[in-house]
Amino acid sequence: MGHHHHHHSHMQELPDSGALMLVPNRQLTADYFEKTWLSLKVAHQQVLPWRGEFHPDTLQMALQVVNIQTIAMSRAGSRPWKAYLSAQDDTGCLFLTELLLEPGNSEMQISVKQNEARTETLNSFISVLETVIGTIEEIKS
Known part of the structure; x- marks a missing residue:
């Protein structure tokens, strides 16, 4: 019997450019999120300048487009918000993020935790997040 080769998917033949593939992870529950969040240390924290009005629903829609799921969100207008x-990448690495908008509306604090210490995927994830948040910043002005 000739044994046939299993062809790897083409994804694996591509050079690893550190490109991040986020996959939908709708099955993550708020409970699971909270447990995981509490069990992990913050891997990355930064502050993005924020000006003016803020529309959480716009942010939520923009995040959905890149497969970042909103687990919980303060009501619009709450401060701090x-x-x-x-989010989860195609290798199963999980990214948990807290966004915090201070009462003065002048900055958005981002804290990210991940369940596997992988700096390059973390950096890719942060840039996706910054891009989304930056985009909304421009829309609302």
Whole structure:
């Protein structure tokens, strides 16, 4: 019997450019998020300048486009305003994020935790997040 080769998917033949593939992870529950969040240390924290009005629903829609799921979010207009986001890449690495908008509306604080310490995927994830948040900044002005 000739044994046939299993062809690897083409994804694996591509050079690893550190490109991040986020996959939908709708099955993540708020409970699971909270447990995981509490068990991990913050891997990355930064502050983005924020000006003016803020529309959480616009942010939520923009995040959905890149497969970042909103687990919980303060009501629009609350200060401080918080959101908890989760995303997962195609290797199963989980990114948990807290967004915090201070009462003065002048900055958005981002804290990211991940369940596997992988700096390059973390950096890719951060840039996706910055891009989304930056985009909304421009829309609302």
